[in-house]
Amino acid sequence: MRNRAYNGLYVVIAILVVLPFVLPNSFYLDLAIRMAINAVIVLGLNLLIGFAGQISLGHAGFLGIGAYASAVLPTHFGWHPVLAMVAGAVATGVLAALVARPIFKLKGNYLAMATLGLGIILSIALRNEAQWTGGPDGMPVPAFGVFGFELSSDKHWYWVVAILLSVSVWASLNLIDSPFGRALRALHGSEVASRVVGVDVVRYKVSIFVLSAVFASLMGSITAHYVGFVTPNLADFFHSIELVTMVVIGGMASVYGSLVGAVLLTALPQALATFEGWETVVFGAILMICMIFLPKGLVPTLAAKFGKGE
Amino acid sequence: MSMLAQFLQFLFSGVTVGATYALAALGFTLIYNASNVINFAQGEFIMLGGMLAVFFVQSGLPLPAALVLAILVPAVVGILIEKLAIEPVKGAETVTLIIITIGASLVIRGLTAVIFGKGTHSLPAFSGDEPIQILGATLMPQSLWVLGVTAIVVVVLWYFFNRTLTGKAMLATSYNRVAAELVGINTNGVLFMSFAMSAALGALGGILVTPITLTSYDAGIMMGLKGFVAAVLGGLGNGLGAVVGGLLVGILEAMGAGYLSSAYKDAIPFVLILFILFFMPRGLFGARVTDRV
Numbered sequence: 001m002r003n004r005a006y007n008g009l010y011v012v013i014a015i016l017v018v019l020p021f022v023l024p025n026s027f028y029l030d031l032a033i034r035m036a037i038n039a040v041i042v043l044g045l046n047l048l049i050g051f052a053g054q055i056s057l058g059h060a061g062f063l064g065i066g067a068y069a070s071a072v073l074p075t076h077f078g079w080h081p082v083l084a085m086v087a088g089a090v091a092t093g094v095l096a097a098l099v100a101r102p103i104f105k106l107k108g109n110y111l112a113m114a115t116l117g118l119g120i121i122l123s124i125a126l127r128n129e130a131q132w133t134g135g136p137d138g139m140p141v142p143a144f145g146v147f148g149f150e151l152s153s154d155k156h157w158y159w160v161v162a163i164l165l166s167v168s169v170w171a172s173l174n175l176i177d178s179p180f181g182r183a184l185r186a187l188h189g190s191e192v193a194s195r196v197v198g199v200d201v202v203r204y205k206v207s208i209f210v211l212s213a214v215f216a217s218l219m220g221s222i223t224a225h226y227v228g229f230v231t232p233n234l235a236d237f238f239h240s241i242e243l244v245t246m247v248v249i250g251g252m253a254s255v256y257g258s259l260v261g262a263v264l265l266t267a268l269p270q271a272l273a274t275f276e277g278w279e280t281v282v283f284g285a286i287l288m289i290c291m292i293f294l295p296k297g298l299v300p301t302l303a304a305k306f307g308k309g310e
Numbered sequence: 311m312s313m314l315a316q317f318l319q320f321l322f323s324g325v326t327v328g329a330t331y332a333l334a335a336l337g338f339t340l341i342y343n344a345s346n347v348i349n350f351a352q353g354e355f356i357m358l359g360g361m362l363a364v365f366f367v368q369s370g371l372p373l374p375a376a377l378v379l380a381i382l383v384p385a386v387v388g389i390l391i392e393k394l395a396i397e398p399v400k401g402a403e404t405v406t407l408i409i410i411t412i413g414a415s416l417v418i419r420g421l422t423a424v425i426f427g428k429g430t431h432s433l434p435a436f437s438g439d440e441p442i443q444i445l446g447a448t449l450m451p452q453s454l455w456v457l458g459v460t461a462i463v464v465v466v467l468w469y470f471f472n473r474t475l476t477g478k479a480m481l482a483t484s485y486n487r488v489a490a491e492l493v494g495i496n497t498n499g500v501l502f503m504s505f506a507m508s509a510a511l512g513a514l515g516g517i518l519v520t521p522i523t524l525t526s527y528d529a530g531i532m533m534g535l536k537g538f539v540a541a542v543l544g545g546l547g548n549g550l551g552a553v554v555g556g557l558l559v560g561i562l563e564a565m566g567a568g569y570l571s572s573a574y575k576d577a578i579p580f581v582l583i584l585f586i587l588f589f590m591p592r593g594l595f596g597a598r599v600t601d602r603v
Contacts, residue, residue: 248406
């Protein structure tokens with residue numbers, strides 16, 4: 001099983017290496033970068049939702065913290081972008097850890113409510129604190145550079161996110177096969193049973209929540225620097241839903257499902273642009289149809305059909 | 311304006327909006343009890359009620375006929391959602407169900423935008439705009455409509471669930487679906503009823519409040535989420551809790567917006583629910599349940 005899982009990783013790396021040479025123009029390169037960024041976020045979120053069986057409807061809020069840390073701290077306080085990114089990730093981690101303990105005593109729909117509430121509060125704060133964040137219009141983000149080397153062209157960004165994505169896939173595969181990952185899957189199966197065999201359920205849930213929140217925050221920073229501009233839409237409820245949808249459509253508890261979900265749902269709005277005015281209707285209908293006919297998500301359903309589980 | 315008058319003013323507006331939240335929360339509760347589904351499309355029923363009422367009135371229908379139609383159409387939409395999207399996936403994971411209802415809400419919102427446009431619409435108040443003076447505060451006649459109709463709905467629902475066979479069958483299903491099926495209750499029929507009823511309740515709230523708050527294709531998002539807050543605040547699945555939760559959310563939101571910060575008005579219900587859940591993980595009146603192993 002281990003080797004087969006890694007075969008997938010080699011395929012991912014191969015695709016990432018070949019991709020920039022076959023993409024026809026910068027439009028597709030930009031799309032590929034955004035797909036890869038989303039894929040990293042979704043990998044983290046899938047650890048929480050798919051493997052640990054917990055819901056978060058507020059992850060875009062964490063993404064927003066990272067993005068705005070990278071925008072506000074260098075602009076208003078002259079911080080180095082790397083420092084700002086780390087500060088954002090630390091702040092996200094601390095916030096996630098603080099709220100996680102009380103939140104994870106909750107189950108199912110109550111948990112959905114709490115995470116949704118947290119995300120909405122964060123996005124309202126970003127909209128309202130206009131003197132720092134530029135309000136609903138957003139604000140520009142300074143360029144990102146380390147050691148005098150500035151990441152400016154899309155090609156540079158592509159290789160950065162490609163490496164991040166490969167490392168994330170590798171780390172996720174390892175994590176799932178580690179004692180930590182087995183404990184997560186156990187508590188998804190049955191919390192009581194895993195408590196009986198000595199799994200500290202709350203501690204594991206909190207750790208995975210914090211980990212996925214920090215993933216989201218770091219990728220929020222990357223997004224901010226790559227796009228060069230942030231708006232509160234990054235942090236709003238709808239974006240949280242998009243991220244969860246990527247997890248579920250690709251396939252819960254499937255590493256490669258996360259990648260497929262991120263790729264498809266990042267491309268979908270582009271594909272739907274031709275439906276002028278009907279985008280929302282078609283997007284909603286696709287969500288419903290996918291979930292009704294493939295409730296386990298694309299990758300697990302197809303894998304089961306062709307008889308080779310992950 | 312005296313302090314008392316100001317307080318009353320905030321209270322009036324809070325109770326009025328709160329009544330709408332209560333109707334939305336009752337809608338969440340009905341569907342949750344029948345199926346354990348949180349219907350994220352609940353807010354769209356509120357929007358649909360308001361938008362359809364505006365449309366039917368503008369197309370020349372007499373007000374009562376327009377209002378009845380604006381309740382019936384969303385009820386049919388609710389039934390369609392249940393038949394096409396919820397019944398086929400019974401027993402799916404919570405996340406899957408959440409995404410299905412969110413998909414449904416996007417379809418409804420998108421269709422509304424395509425058909426009626428993205429503008430903001432208003433409905434004339436049912437009995438004039440002459441404000442009533444109470445201790446220095448003003449109360450709009452429409453607020454009385456909202457409160458009166460909500461009160462009637464609550465009484466009718468109470469009667470329905472406690473004194474009629476259909477109502478008792480719905481309650482029985484919410485307590486234990488399998489047991490209900492064993493004594494011959496058609497639980498699919500219950501699911502069907504609860505979607506129709508909760509869509510109608512949402513639409514009713516949307517219609518009543520539109521003369522005060524106006525409406526547009528995207529008005530349902532926040533309304534629905536706050537209705538969800540109200541339902542969770544009262545303890546998911548508890549009808550009385552939903553009503554109390556709705557009023558509380560409305561009042562605290564109005565007080566917070568008035569005394570603290572109007573910019574953070576929309577955040578207040580969510581701050582409130584986080585605090586409540588931290589200390590009372592099942593809301594104010596939620597039942598204690600033990601998981602079966």
